[in-house]
Amino acid sequence: MTDPQPTHGLWADLSHPNLPADNSDFSVIGIPYDGAACARTGAALAPERIRFWSRHLTPFSEDRTRLNGLRVADLGDIPVTDQVSDFKRIRQRVATLPNIPVVLGGDHSITIPVFQGQFERYENQRLGVLWLDAHPDLCDVFTGSKLSHACVLRRGLEAGIHPEDVCLVGLRSWEDQEIDLVENGGLNVYTAADVAEQGIKNIAAGVRHRLNNCDIVHISLDIDCLDPAYAPGTGIPEAGGLTSREVITLIKSLQGLPLAGLDVVEVSPPIDPTESTVFAALRIIMEFIAVIARERQTNG
Numbered sequence: 001m002t003d004p005q006p007t008h009g010l011w012a013d014l015s016h017p018n019l020p021a022d023n024s025d026f027s028v029i030g031i032p033y034d035g036a037a038c039a040r041t042g043a044a045l046a047p048e049r050i051r052f053w054s055r056h057l058t059p060f061s062e063d064r065t066r067l068n069g070l071r072v073a074d075l076g077d078i079p080v081t082d083q084v085s086d087f088k089r090i091r092q093r094v095a096t097l098p099n100i101p102v103v104l105g106g107d108h109s110i111t112i113p114v115f116q117g118q119f120e121r122y123e124n125q126r127l128g129v130l131w132l133d134a135h136p137d138l139c140d141v142f143t144g145s146k147l148s149h150a151c152v153l154r155r156g157l158e159a160g161i162h163p164e165d166v167c168l169v170g171l172r173s174w175e176d177q178e179i180d181l182v183e184n185g186g187l188n189v190y191t192a193a194d195v196a197e198q199g200i201k202n203i204a205a206g207v208r209h210r211l212n213n214c215d216i217v218h219i220s221l222d223i224d225c226l227d228p229a230y231a232p233g234t235g236i237p238e239a240g241g242l243t244s245r246e247v248i249t250l251i252k253s254l255q256g257l258p259l260a261g262l263d264v265v266e267v268s269p270p271i272d273p274t275e276s277t278v279f280a281a282l283r284i285i286m287e288f289i290a291v292i293a294r295e296r297q298t299n300g
C-alpha cells in the first residue's frame with residue numbers, strides 16, 4: 001500500500017518548514033533510537049511515521065478547541081549511535097529550549113536525558129512527573145545496562161525527582177528488583193486495575209492533587225500504558241491496560257498544572273499493522289497541545 005497524499009501540513013498545519021523554536025509554543029524532537037529495547041524493536045521508526053500522519057490531522061482537539069493559534073517548531077531528529085555521548089546532546093538540547101518540548105521516541109531510554117535536560121533547564125524547581133506506562137521502569141540494571149528502557153524512572157529519581165512528585169498510571173507488569181521501590185518508595189502508584197476499579201476521573205483527581213505542589217510537570221507516556229487493543233504496535237504489549245479514552249481524559253484533566261513537556265515512546269511502526277498505535281500517539285499529542293491552548297485562552 002502506498003502512502004496517501006497529505007491533506008494538511010506538518011503537525012496539523014501548526015508547523016511549517018524552518019519555523020524557529022524561539023517563535024513557537026512547542027518544539028518537536030524525534031529520537032529514532034531503539035537500541036535499549038529488550039524485546040521487539042522498531043521504535044526507531046516512530047518519529048518519521050508520527051510526523052507523516054500528523055499531516056492528516058486537523059488543527060482541532062476532540063472538543064473542537066482551535067489549535068491554530070499555536071505554533072509547533074519541528075526541530076528534526078537527534079540520532080543516537082552512542083547512548084552516552086548522544087544522550088548528552090539530547091540533554092543539552094532539551095535544557096536550552098525556549099518552549100515546551102514534545103519528544104518522540106524511540107524506546108523509553110531516551111527519556112533519561114529528557115529528564116536530565118528538564119532538570120537543568122528548570123534548575124532548583126520542583127519537577128513533577130506523570131508517568132503513563134504498563135511498567136515502572138525502576139530497575140537499577142537491566143540486561144547488563146543502566147541505560148536500559150527498564151531503568152528510566154530509576155535514573156530519574158537518582159537525578160533528583162522526588163518520589164512523592166511522581167504519579168505512575170497504568171502499571172501492571174513488574175520486575176522483582178522494582179517491587180520494594182514500588183511498594184515502599186513513596187511514589188504515587190495507580191495501577192491499570194486501580195483505574196478500572198476507581199474510574200479515571202477519581203484517579204485524575206488524585207494525580208492533580210499530587211502534582212499541584214510541583215513547579216513544573218513533565219508527562220512521560222509509554223504507549224504500552226494503553227491496552228494492546230488500542231496500541232498493539234509496541235515492543236511489550238501487556239493485556240489489561242488503559243483505554244485511549246481514559247488516557248485522553250486524564251491528560252485533559254491536567255489543565256491548570258504547569259505542564260512543561262511531553263515524551264511519547266515505544267511506538268513501533270513495523271509491528272503496528274493498522275497504524276492505530278501511531279494514530280493513538282498522535283491524538284494524545286494533539287490533546288496535550290489542546291490543554292495548553294485552552295490554558296492560554298483562559299488566561300488571555
Ligand SMILES: [Mn+2]
Binds near residue numbers: 134135222224225266
Ligand atoms: Mn513500558
